[in-house]
Amino acid sequence: MAPRIQSRSVSNTLLPYLTSTSSSSSTTSVPSLFSTPSQCLSRQFSATAAPQTKLRRQMFEWLSTEGAALKHHIPGETNYLTRLKQRGGSDGPDSRRPFPNNQNFISEPILSEELRNEVYNRVVTKGQSVRVVSVDLGIDMQRIAAVVRLVELEQRQRKQGKPLALPYARAIHEMVPTTPLAEQGERQQFHEPINDLPAHPLTGTQIFYPVPESRSFTRVEAGRVFSAAPAMEHSEAGAISHPSDLAEKIIENPNATGWVGKGDNRRQILQPADVRIPHPHLVSLERDRITNPKERLAVADAHAKRLERQDAAEKRRRERAAARREQMQTIVSPEESRFDYRIKDTVYTAETTGKDGRAPWAIGRRYGVPHRDRTRGEVKIPTRVDA
Template sequence: MVPTTPLYEDTRDNRNRPHESINDLPVHKLTDPQIFYPVSESRQFNRVDAGRVFSAAPALENKQVNDAADPAEAVSRITQNPSHIEKVGKGEAEQQVLQPADARIPHPHLVAHERFRQSRPTEYREIFKAYNERLRQEETAEKERKRLAKERQDQQLTKVQPESSRFEFRFKDVVVSKETTGTDGRGSKAPGLRYGVPSYERKKGQVKIPTRVEV
């Protein structure tokens, strides 16, 4: 009942029958509507432009379009700097611009490796050198993100350790407002998630089973 993939002895068989077909990838909720977007014939419309159309984001300028012409470099900028992704909307409706599938998959460096390998099929040494360099850049960017996140967290905390005590108390300044608590008082950005708001967990008639699956 469960689909299986045998171990290929020849890599050419793997290309003919891939382990994960394109139909098995989850569908993003922003791609549900069918949109007719007019584009001039001289304009190269790619996945980056399609994601901006689905997100109702303004079109890129000519300079940004030229920068996004190289898919490997564009994906590297997105994966190495996820905090720089453009956002659209206001308030609770704010969300990131839909990125191409090459940047949303968990292994974007493999896509860039395959593109580079097909462009230079005989330069094996250069292929593996570029692949290792790409992995090194991804690991360096990940370590830098974790370091900056830890520094920001340490700056928000005030640590107090009394003398002759093995405990350390950590205090964090918080802001309780409509933006943090939300309109119903259950926002997750403020302390006391359910303070002062009755819980409907045991109320009669509440549906406990999932009625839909959001991908």
């Protein structure tokens, strides 16, 4: 193959071929360096645009006719391609499906600006617990915690005089589905499911466990079978009429769940779904509503007291944990120093520093030791996932 000729400079051997007629045209024929004059192959040098293909021509034709409606969005409505094909307006069946060929993908709504500020106002200003706000507004507890952190960050940036991308945020809220804040006296529209339960890895196995017909086998005992835990005592099992009765006991005392195994194989006993869901008290509330359909005030009062007990138990648990941390460390504040030194006693065992002294959670001993991520033969992928 002939060597590539740079377009920046032209060799003197090509000057006879660059006539005035050929130089004025858009293309110039150059013979191959290894061909004879009678069999001259030419290479085309052109700056003209590529010809329009059929698909490209159809695309521009669609953009100038039917697709022109998507150039400017309608505030408050989705600007999806499926909006052109549906006839029921913005609330049609395909209003939340951006891709016509993928009916399984649904665009999830986001929190409106008013609902986001209401979440922050209830948690920070009014002092309500995250659990109560999650139930009232239908928002997951993790999303509520994220909203509070983001609003605090936004307020901090305002105080520091940093610019915010407000035009971009307003454009996004106008083009994607949003969950609005309900008017006073109206019922709030739920933003997302708040009691979704992730699949536990222990429930993926199939176990054949024979049980006599005369014996009652509940979900509590099924969880102990999956965890390879011994059966409950008859007195303890008889005190549990429904798995939701166990939820309040475990919330007040998390250590009541029980553990099985030793060492690295030690794990908690699998609890029923009524206990592991984010809001187990809603099961008790629904049971009270079904049992006493005409006593709404009594059911609401029992539900409020149940929430108060749970919040008080969580507050006491946090206070005990903070007290333990303060007991374990000594704070030293030297004079004329900008720093406070927190000194904590550490016990060097296999649990605190690992078998080789290089555990990621170890304190003090691992500092100054080079990391072994590039050592030959080291396992660099997770070998265990704790659920």
